[in-house]
Amino acid sequence: MLAVPSVSAVPSVSGVPAAHHGTGADGSPSYIQLLEPLADDTPVGRFLARRGEGIHHIGYAVADIRAALAEVGGTGVRLLDERPRHGSMGASIAFLHPADLGGVLTELVEPANPAWTPIQDFAN
Secondary structure, three states: OOOOOOOOEEEEEEOEEEEEEEEEOOOOOOEEEEEEOOOOOOOHHHHHHHHHOOOOOOOEEEEHHHHHHHHOOOOOOOOOOOEEEEEEHHHHEEEEEHHHHOOOEEEEEEEEOOOOOHHHHOOO
16 A cells, blocks of 8 residues: 655646655655646646646656666667756756657656655655
8 A cells, every 4th residue: 555654845847846745654765746737838738638647757766867868878768858957856857768668758867965865855
């Protein structure tokens, strides 16, 4: 069963307010990020118009996003972002092409603070 111990609101990035829900009842840094488009012409708004509600993407934390992009790109997976861009909570992010990953939009995330976990924010 999914435990949701608390919620942390995150400032909007790209017209998409978000809330992080910690899922790590055992103290692990796992979380689910819920997204809500502010307008129909945002990336998430267009996704919902095309596909309806559901999973938008899955993200993986990486220690060095530039190295991860080089490694993943070297395998033939197409990079939607050739270089990192700004994500929520000051993270550097980059997306990988869903057609090369079983139809799943995949995000690489390098946290702004390597020691940060979403659970720390939930405790405040």
